[in-house]
Amino acid sequence: MPVLTFVEISGGKIKKASVEAAYYGSKTAEALGTESLAVVLGEASGDELATLGQVGIKKVLHAADARLNNFDSGVYTKVVAAAAEATQADVVALSFNHNGKLLAPRLSVRLKAGYVPGAVELPQFNGSTMTVRKNVFSGKATAIYQVTTPRKIVSVNPNSLSPVRGSGSATVEAFTPAISDADFRVTVKGVDKVVGEIPLTEAEIVISGGRGLKGPENWYLITDLAKEMGAATACSRAVADVDWRPHHEHVGQTGLTIRPNLYVAVGISGAIQHLAGVNGSKVIVVINTDPEAPFFKAADYGIVGDAFEVMPKLLEEYRKFKAAH
């Protein structure tokens, strides 16, 4: 029976993490020789939803109820579970992003379905058994999880795979689960979103600074390059703790975990707690004056040098590169 992917909308657009999840769902469906479906909650345009066909979704179940525009884990669980029941989905896929991290465990209980959080590869099937790999111990190891329940849930780590877009178009079908006002228990009072900036967890390139930059007034070294590269900016815990940068930029064990394609660490020594938040990055570049900085051991490319000297050059060279490509 089909694979059903939970897809999220933000500002009228499908979230990047959800496109990845939908692609993951479609690839899983392909391996099982079954159909790939999606479920979307809240208002969204039919044209936008139809684009899910490009990543292999055949049909979108759309619960267009305006009350579902805001995320409330309880009622979302009810609706997605109802969609899984209605479609008799064997596998429910979603992103291991902010909302997915809360929705999936609730679904696991409601559907009595074994759940693997933050998968980094496509699942394998052997009869009714599913196995899939995930990171454990903050990226220091991986583990293969096995699920034998009839229904399975898997969430995919953002940036674990690059969706290949085809030319398909998904059909959109209205989905009207039985929900009442009493199901809505979380009321949104306000949103404080940094507009115009790329969300850190969705960024493909992240430029990050640490204490080596000596003070907040020097952050232009980070932000100028980030702007030029279309990158998000991040920082170490030490920097957030002294308020040189906002807390939401802090990556590391107690901050955000990110997995961009390219992570550039400038003036960050690379303590194990920091590495725990970034070691899933595909390529790591470290710029540090100290050749003994532990970060070099986790890096793909490194420059031993002073950020004040290296960063302006890097900006200049990147501009040249951009002009030529």
Added chain:
Amino acid sequence: MKILVPIAKVPDTTSKISFTDNNTRFNPDGVTFIMNPTDEWYALVRACELKEKQGGEVVVIHVGTPDAEQIIRKALAIGADRAVRVDADPTDAYFVAAQIAAHAKAENYDLIITGKETIDYNSFQVGGMVSEMLDWPCVSLVQKLEVENGVATLRREIEGGSEIVEVKLPLVVCAQKELAEPRIPNMKGIMSARTKPLAVVPPVEVEKLTAVISYSLPEKAKQVKLIDKDNVAELIRLLHEEAKVI
């Protein structure tokens, strides 16, 4: 207000991780275990702050073996009033959540606060599962929590910002950074922790939903390619041609 704080026991961040039995079991030899950081620093401390301000009780619950006593006593030293240990070696997150939910059903809690994730399996499951088992609302990645007249006002992290939400109690909260400042137990706390009640209870029976069948460590450490600081153009070339990320 009566608050339940589930706490987990995890290997210290700096521990060297290894596996035994043909890579099917985590090897605890030589590993220092600590209270899971987000449980301790944010969930437990915020629970204690709310109790100290508004009155009530903070209970910590741990699902695990007797060797967790030190961690449980630390939680009591930080300010919890009593502790419950469910005497079992947990098999998966669903098992842990079911034990916590069974305890919560038997007592009348207003709030359950736990850390957003544990640093061993990084799976963000227990809070959400407990809330569904109890049919309670749940808010995750919480950076701020105030409670007044049975209504919680919370700030939760969303992609690229934050959101303020209001929820009527009872409620499950998954805590993260900023919710509180880590607290170091004082001498008075440490002394009183020795005599605070710690109940040991048997587990409820739960079916197993998932299993880890094998572990592996990264093949080997990366070999960094160093580029001269006077040849930054080479880095750009490598990122484009070799790594293909720009």
